[in-house]
Amino acid sequence: MKYQPVIGLEVHVQLLTDTKIFCGCPTKFGSEPNSQTCPVCLGLPGALPVLNKKVVEFAIKAGLSTNCSITPRSIFARKNYFYPDLPKGYQISQFEDPICQRGWLDIQLEGQAVKRIGITRIHMEEDAGKLVHGDLPGLHDGSGVDLNRACTPLLEVVSEPDLRSSDEAVSYLKQLHQIVTWLGICDGNMEEGSFRCDANVSVMPVGSDTLGTRAEVKNVNSFKFVKQAIEYEIQRQIDLIEDGGTVVQETRLFDPNLGKTRSMRSKEEAHDYRYFPDPDLVPLVIDDEWVERSRRELPELPEQRRQRFITELGLPEYDAEVLTANRALSEYFEAGVAAHGNAKAVANWVMGEITRSLNDSGTAIQDCPVTPLLLAELLKLIDGGTISGKIAKTVFDEMWKSGKAPHVIVEEQGLVQVSDSGAIEAIIDGIMAANAGQVEEYRGGKEKVFGFFVGQVMKASKGKANPAVVNQLLLDKLKG
Amino acid sequence: MDTIDMTIHGLHQALESKQLSSVEATKAMLARIEAVEPQVGSFITVTPEQALAGAEAADRRIAAGDMDILTGVPLALKDIFLTEGIRTTCGSRILDNFIPPYSATSWEKLRDRGAVLLGKLNQDEFAMGSSNESSAFGVCRNPWDTTRIPGGSSGGSAAAIAARQATATLGTDTGGSIRQPASHCGCVGLKPTYGRVSRYGVIAYASSLDQVGPLTRDVTDCAIMLGALAGYDPKDSTSVDLAVPDYVATLPNGVKGLRIGLPREYFIAGLDADVQKAMDAAIETYRRLGAEFVDISLPHTDYAVATYYLIATAEASSNLARYEGVRFGHRSANAEGLIDMMTKSRSEGFGAEVKRRIMLGTYALSSGYYDAYYVKAQKVRTLIMNDFIKAFADVDVMLTPVAPTPAFKIGEKVNDPLQMYLSDIFTIPVNLAGTCAMSLPAGFSTDGLPIGVQLIGRPFGEEAILRAGYAFEQATEWHRASANL
Numbered sequence: 001m002k003y004q005p006v007i008g009l010e011v012h013v014q015l016l017t018d019t020k021i022f023c024g025c026p027t028k029f030g031s032e033p034n035s036q037t038c039p040v041c042l043g044l045p046g047a048l049p050v051l052n053k054k055v056v057e058f059a060i061k062a063g064l065s066t067n068c069s070i071t072p073r074s075i076f077a078r079k080n081y082f083y084p085d086l087p088k089g090y091q092i093s094q095f096e097d098p099i100c101q102r103g104w105l106d107i108q109l110e111g112q113a114v115k116r117i118g119i120t121r122i123h124m125e126e127d128a129g130k131l132v133h134g135d136l137p138g139l140h141d142g143s144g145v146d147l148n149r150a151c152t153p154l155l156e157v158v159s160e161p162d163l164r165s166s167d168e169a170v171s172y173l174k175q176l177h178q179i180v181t182w183l184g185i186c187d188g189n190m191e192e193g194s195f196r197c198d199a200n201v202s203v204m205p206v207g208s209d210t211l212g213t214r215a216e217v218k219n220v221n222s223f224k225f226v227k228q229a230i231e232y233e234i235q236r237q238i239d240l241i242e243d244g245g246t247v248v249q250e251t252r253l254f255d256p257n258l259g260k261t262r263s264m265r266s267k268e269e270a271h272d273y274r275y276f277p278d279p280d281l282v283p284l285v286i287d288d289e290w291v292e293r294s295r296r297e298l299p300e301l302p303e304q305r306r307q308r309f310i311t312e313l314g315l316p317e318y319d320a321e322v323l324t325a326n327r328a329l330s331e332y333f334e335a336g337v338a339a340h341g342n343a344k345a346v347a348n349w350v351m352g353e354i355t356r357s358l359n360d361s362g363t364a365i366q367d368c369p370v371t372p373l374l375l376a377e378l379l380k381l382i383d384g385g386t387i388s389g390k391i392a393k394t395v396f397d398e399m400w401k402s403g404k405a406p407h408v409i410v411e412e413q414g415l416v417q418v419s420d421s422g423a424i425e426a427i428i429d430g431i432m433a434a435n436a437g438q439v440e441e442y443r444g445g446k447e448k449v450f451g452f453f454v455g456q457v458m459k460a461s462k463g464k465a466n467p468a469v470v471n472q473l474l475l476d477k478l479k480g
Numbered sequence: 481m482d483t484i485d486m487t488i489h490g491l492h493q494a495l496e497s498k499q500l501s502s503v504e505a506t507k508a509m510l511a512r513i514e515a516v517e518p519q520v521g522s523f524i525t526v527t528p529e530q531a532l533a534g535a536e537a538a539d540r541r542i543a544a545g546d547m548d549i550l551t552g553v554p555l556a557l558k559d560i561f562l563t564e565g566i567r568t569t570c571g572s573r574i575l576d577n578f579i580p581p582y583s584a585t586s587w588e589k590l591r592d593r594g595a596v597l598l599g600k601l602n603q604d605e606f607a608m609g610s611s612n613e614s615s616a617f618g619v620c621r622n623p624w625d626t627t628r629i630p631g632g633s634s635g636g637s638a639a640a641i642a643a644r645q646a647t648a649t650l651g652t653d654t655g656g657s658i659r660q661p662a663s664h665c666g667c668v669g670l671k672p673t674y675g676r677v678s679r680y681g682v683i684a685y686a687s688s689l690d691q692v693g694p695l696t697r698d699v700t701d702c703a704i705m706l707g708a709l710a711g712y713d714p715k716d717s718t719s720v721d722l723a724v725p726d727y728v729a730t731l732p733n734g735v736k737g738l739r740i741g742l743p744r745e746y747f748i749a750g751l752d753a754d755v756q757k758a759m760d761a762a763i764e765t766y767r768r769l770g771a772e773f774v775d776i777s778l779p780h781t782d783y784a785v786a787t788y789y790l791i792a793t794a795e796a797s798s799n800l801a802r803y804e805g806v807r808f809g810h811r812s813a814n815a816e817g818l819i820d821m822m823t824k825s826r827s828e829g830f831g832a833e834v835k836r837r838i839m840l841g842t843y844a845l846s847s848g849y850y851d852a853y854y855v856k857a858q859k860v861r862t863l864i865m866n867d868f869i870k871a872f873a874d875v876d877v878m879l880t881p882v883a884p885t886p887a888f889k890i891g892e893k894v895n896d897p898l899q900m901y902l903s904d905i906f907t908i909p910v911n912l913a914g915t916c917a918m919s920l921p922a923g924f925s926t927d928g929l930p931i932g933v934q935l936i937g938r939p940f941g942e943e944a945i946l947r948a949g950y951a952f953e954q955a956t957e958w959h960r961a962s963a964n965l
Contacts, residue, residue, distance in 0.1 A: 039582050043802045045570070046562045046584060046681040048716050078798050080845070082822055089801020145806065274845035276854060279688035279795055281717050 003203040003241075005234045006211055007169050008161035011176060012154050013186045014127070014194040015058050021126050021153035022049030022092065029192060033132070033146035041151035043087025048280050051076075055153040056099070056284065058185040059124050060294045062155055063100030065179050065301055066119050070291045074099045076124075076281040080274045084145050085129040093156075095275040098123035099284065105179075106303075107171040117172050118160030127152040155185075161200065161211070166230040170223050173197060178302050182327045190221050197226055201233040202247065212237070213247040217261050220254050229254040233261050305330055313343035322351055328365045332372055339376035342383075349375060353396050370399050378406040391415050391463050419466040424457070424473055427465070431456045432477065442478050450474065483508040484644040485962065488553050488701040491647055495542055495552045502542065502552030505647075506535035506596050509554045513598065513645045516965055521620045522630075522640040524559045525567050526599035534596040541594050549704055551594030556646040558637045559600040560607055561587050561692075562681040566597075570683045571605040571633075573616040574803045574810045574829025584681025585713045586650060586692045593708055598646050602636030605831045606800065607657055607685040609633050610903045613894050614833040621890070622664060623963040624929055628887040631661030637695045638665035642930075642963045648696045648705055652682060654689045655788050656882075656907025659919035662695050663882035663932025666921045666961060668702045668949070669695045671907075673940045674914035675720035677706075678713030684799040686792035687718075689911040698959050699949040702918065703727035706942060722940060730943050731950040736770035738948060741875030745781035746906055752885040758923035758931040759881055765955050766879070771948075774875050778867040783860050784909040785901055790844045790857035791912075797841030803829060836897065861912050868913040868936075877944050878936040881906050882919045886929035906934060915939045920949045921958040930961075 020027055023040035039047040063070050077095035100122035108114045129147035136144045157176060163169045177195055181188035188195050202214035215237070220229045232254075237247050251270070252261040300308070302324045309320035309330075324330045329350070336346040354375070358365060370378075378395060381387045387395060387410055398409045410416055418424060431453065432439050442449045457470050481490065483505050494500040510528050517523060531554065538552035557563065560570050562580040569575045583591070591597070602620040604612055612620040612635025620635045622628040623642040630639040634651030638661035641649055651658040653671035662669025670693045677692040684690060694705030707728065712721040742763070747756075763773065805811035805825030812824035830838070844853040871878070883903055893900040910917040916939070919932040937945040953959050 042807065044562075044580070044582070044808070045568075045575070045578070045683040045802070046580070046679075048680050048718075050715060050717050080798050080801060082801065082804060084804075084806045084818065087802060087807065089804065090798050272847045274798070274842065274847070274850070276794060276798070276845055276850070279686075279718075280684075 001242075002206040003234075003238050004206045004208070005164060005230075006161045006202050006204060006214075007163035007165075007230060008200040009159045009163065009169060009173060010198045010200070011157045011173065012196045012198075013062070013157060013180050015055060015153040015155060015185055016187055017052060017054045017058065017153055019052060019054075020151040021052050021055050021124065022151050025151065027152050031148055033144070034148060036148045037150070041087070042147055043089075043150075049092060049278075051281060051284065052153065055124055056286070057294065058153075058183075059099045059122060059155055060286065060291065061183050061185060061298060062157070062180060063103065063122050064291070064295055064298055065183060066100075066103040066105055066122070066157070066176070068100035068103030068119060068122060070286055071097055071099055071101055072286060073097065074284045074286070076278045076284070077275045078278045081271045083128070084143075085131050085147075085150070087129065087147060087150055091126060091128065092278055092281070093125035094123035099286070105172060105175050107168060107175060109167055109171060115162075115168070117162045117168075120158045120160050122155050122157045125154050125156060126150070127154050161202075166227045166234070169199065169230055170227050173226060174223060178326070182302055183299065184327075190223075193221060196221055199226065199230055199233070201230055201237070203234055203237045203241070213249050215247065215249070215261070216251045218251060218253050218264065225254060225256050228256075228259050229261055232259060236261065299327070302327070302330075309343075313337065315343060315347055319344075319347045319351065323347060326365075332365050332368065335372035336375050339373050340379050342379070345379055346375070349379065353393065357400050369403050370396065374399060374405055381406055381410065385417055385419060385466060386410065387415055387417050388463065388467055391417065394463075415464060417466045418461055418464045419469050421469060421473060424461070424465050424469055425477075427457055427460050428453075428470075428473055428477055431460065439478065450478070453478065484512045486647060487697045488549065488648055488704050491553055492549050496547060502535040502538040502554075502596060503532065505552065506531050506554045506598070509598055509646060512643075516623075516643050516645065519621065519626055519965065520623055520639050520643045520645070521618050522602055522636040522643060522645055523556070523599045524569055524571070524602050524615075524617045524636070527566055527597055530566065531596050531598050534591075538594045538596060548593040550590060550708055552596060553594075553647050554596045554598050555590060555648050555650070556598045556601050556637070556640050557587060557650045558603050558634050558652060560603060560652050560683045561600075561650060562683070563587060563597065563600065566600065568600065568683070569617065570607070571603040571615040571617060572829065572831065572834065574826070575808075576616070576810065578809050580681075582681060585678035585715060586682065586709050589708055590650075601634070601640055601649060604633035604635065604657075605834050606683070606796070607633040607652055607654055607690075608796070608833050608837050610656070610660060610900055611888070611890075611893065612636065612661075613890065614831055616831055619890060622887045622929075623965045624666065625887065625927070627889055628929070629664070629890050631664035631883070631887060633657040633661075634669075634695065635661050638662050638667055638669065641665060641667040641695050641697060643965055644962065648694055648701055650709075651693060651695050652685075653691050653693055653907075653911065654686050654792060655911050656904040658693045658695060659907050659917060659932070659934060660883050660904060662919040663934075664887035664930065666930030666932070666958070666963070667695050667697060668699055668918065668920060668959065669693065669932075670702050670706060670918045670942070670946075671910065671916060672706060672710065672942055673916040673937075674911075675718055676916070676940065676942070677709045678711075678716040678719045680713055680715040684795075686795040687799060688795060689788075689792055691911070699920070699946055699953050700728065700731060702949070703731055703946045706946070710942075720940075725943055727943060727946050730947055733947050734769070735766060735948050735951045738766075738771045738877065738944075739774055739875045740766060740771050740948070741774050741776035741871055741878040743776050743778045743781070743871065743878055743880060745778050746880040748884075750884070751881065752925075754886060754923070754925035755881050755884065755931055759879075759933060762879065762922045762933045762952065765952060766948075769951055769955060776871045776875060776878070778864075778871060778909065780860065780863045780867050781905075781909055784864055784912055785905055787857045787860045787864065787912060788904075788908045789840065789901060790853050791861060793837045793841030794844045794854050794857075795841065797838045797845065800830075800834070800838055805829075833897070864909055865913045868909075868915060872938045876938075877941070877948050880934045880936065882932040882934045883907070886925040886927070886931055910936055916942050916945060918945045918949055920952060921961070922952075922956070923958060924961070930958075
């Protein structure tokens with residue numbers, strides 16, 4: 001029998017606010033345990049939550065960027081369960097009436113049609129703290145609770161079960177990742193857990209319209225692991241059914257070392273979270289004006305920008321894709337185009353020299369020592385014939401190292417291109433005289449010797465001779 | 481007049497005219513506490529050092545001419561208010577070692593005006609009770625008859641006024657916990673409108689019903705205290721950003737033409753004869769003062785107690801989840817492993833009534849029962865609110881009994897929770913509706929027990945009930961009576 005996998009993703013997006021969702025404590029990562037806490041995020045008796053407006057703004061941005069409707073009156077709910085890293089004994093989340101509902105993202109796999117993936121909802125919630133085990137200050141071989149992360153703002157983005165393969169899941173996930181980082185609402189760091197994913201996976205016989213029992217695979221913290229975990233889970237379920245077994249509804253944990261999932265808790269052990277509206281928080285009312293203001297403030301999104309690069313700037317699809325991989329890169333490129341004018345020339349340099357140098361040195365585009373304006377100036381020097389494309393690469397390396405403007409480097413190092421035909425003729429004459437044999441060969445019909453002469457002239461001119469002038473003069477002279 | 485008998489405004493005059501210093505007044509109170517505490521049991525913790533330090537600071541302020549009406553006034557707080565550096569138990573064993581690192585907004589407001597803290601008052605555990613008998617810190621007795629309960633849950637707050645151990649006190653009211661003990665102990669007790677006073681730093685029982693309020697010797701003091709407590713607190717999202725009127729200034733405006741509603745559902749068969757008598761007398765007094773009476777109906781009154789015991793317990797089951805021994809409070813010494821530690825800490829730390837309500841609330845919120853209980857209760861709550869909105873279209877305030885009987889005997893209802901719950905039938909609807917109400921001394925039973933009547937106001941209509949209460953007080957002597965202790 002053939003099986004059809006059905007996958008839905010729940011993605012937790014940690015928001016880049018300066019302070020926590022329900023108190024004023026900082027959200028900075030990696031501080032001394034419990035140093036970023038107050039009565040509210042410690043869950044002390046009598047403490048009350050106050051909603052951080054920035055979190056709402058970020059949630060609206062995320063919703064609008066994923067084609068969701070913004071709920072005019074959304075509600076916070078308590079999700080009740082006991083765990084030492086959950087100080088109040090409940091998590092403040094949203095259950096009925098989340099802030100964003102009914103959105104979608106379009107994905108497209110290589111060689112396939114565009115496919116629309118539904119987004120059921122996006123809701124706001126607080127993160128829990130974390131447990132640390134082992135030798136702790138004042139506690140030998142014990143367990144401690146660090147509540148620095150408690151109350152950190154999260155968005156949970158829940159997809160419809162519209163995904164049919166691990167590749168579709170990864171494609172959807174990458175697009176969502178690109179959007180939240182593009183919006184600047186999440187740093188996207190999957191290793192540190194700023195963007196983490198749970199996958200609901202089931203399989204059903206091809207042609208069936210009854211969904212199979214699903215397993216939820218928890219906390220898969222890289223795109224590679226998502227693919228591995230889903231593929232393992234699909235195969236595990238198929239093997240189980242083929243062997244006459246049945247899939248049970250359960251929560252499973254992915255072990256990246258083994259590349260396998262293992263059972264964490266069964267449906268029977270599942271919590272009854274006893275959700276109910278949090279009486280400490282009033283309903284969140286978002287009027288049309290707020291939504292429209294947010295819509296106006298939205299940046300151009302990656303997909304729109306990619307399309308514009310193709311239609312307005314005439315870039316090939318590949319270039320447009322590469323140059324919208326992240327917002328900073330696309331903005332660098334656009335600044336370069338604005339200063340220079342030739343989009344394709346700027347694209348070639350950004351995708352070539354710039355990207356190579358960034359990668360070699362491990363530098364982020366935001367910290368690129370060659371600014372878009374300096375890059376444009378360099379390209380203008382080529383356009384104006386001041387330097388050749390080849391010399392430009394030398395100048396670029398120097399710009400990267402020293403941060404100097406290209407015209408300064410060209411002047412300091414005497415790299416101005418020689419286009420004066422008299423001077424070039426003199427060089428050519430000298431070279432022809434010294435290589436009479438090759439001249440004969442050329443004239444005898446061996447035209448590929450031409451390249452040898454170009455090389456010699458460029459070498460003699462230290463690369464500064466204008467290649468176009470050299471070509472023309474050489475042709476004239478070699479023909480005799 | 482004896483210092484311990486003074487009202488806030490009376491003491492203020494004495495302090496202002498330098499007849500008395502705050503240190504003297506505070507010492508008199510501390511001496512009184514020491515003298516009668518073995519008979520009453522109003523306090524869980526007395527804080528003489530903080531009290532004297534506060535009184536000295538108040539005297540310096542007074543000498544410097546920086547005096548507020550509350551400067552130098554010795555107060556005590558129900559042990560549900562967090563007080564930085566001072567043990568706060570909420571009447572529970574589970575918090576018997578809890579020293580809070582911060583203070584409740586309401587106490588900060590009083591402290592900043594120069595009020596002096598005498599200590600923390602006895603109460604039902606986590607404010608769950610109507611007799612103060614669920615306290616883990618001993619019996620609190622009614623100063624008018626020490627074989628009887630003072631009421632609850634703010635039993636200590638009312639008993640301390642009646643026993644003249646504090647000039648005024650703070651309580652909290654979730655279903656009647658200020659008004660019922662005030663009625664039983666012969667003092668004035670006000671439950672403000674939900675959102676009028678910050679709940680920040682007040683240990684939560686049922687968050688959508690809890691409200692902070694004062695217990696005082698007279699209505700003027702009540703107006704003074706409310707003026708100091710009321711106002712928006714950015715730390716409490718449910719507090720309301722609404723200007724605070726000068727409650728004292730409008731007190732003398734009288735009740736001529738005031739339309740007072742008498743909800744017929746509150747005059748039930750089986751109402752204690754003495755309570756009925758006090759009600760009749762109060763109606764007569766108001767009629768004489770020029771008020772008009774209107775017969776009104778609050779048709780969903782019968783469902784109020786059941787509704788309350790679903791909503792309050794549901795919220796409590798969640799609010800009390802944080803007491804599990806991980807970060808503060810009681811941790812079981814004989815537990816193995818995490819689940820065992822949490823379970824045993826809670827089993828050992830909570831008393832029977834608290835456990836009963838946690839279980840009721842957990843049940844009401846459980847999957848499969850949520851719609852039938854919690855959701856339905858919320859719908860009925862809306863109907864009850866609408867009853868009040870409709871009735872207030874015709875009247876300015878309502879007049880009702882506070883409790884169906886005067887204070888009952890200690891132990892009398894302790895094994896019959898349902899009977900105990902029914903002692904709040906006249907106060908609970910006000911919390912469900914979210915509006916304000918005040919208990920006012922209005923007579924005595926044939927046994928000499930105080931009886932209060934309740935004035936219910938529109939949401940944020942505290943001015944009207946204070947004004948009506950003041951007019952009643954001017955026309956009667958009930959508030960001047962004092963327990964023979």
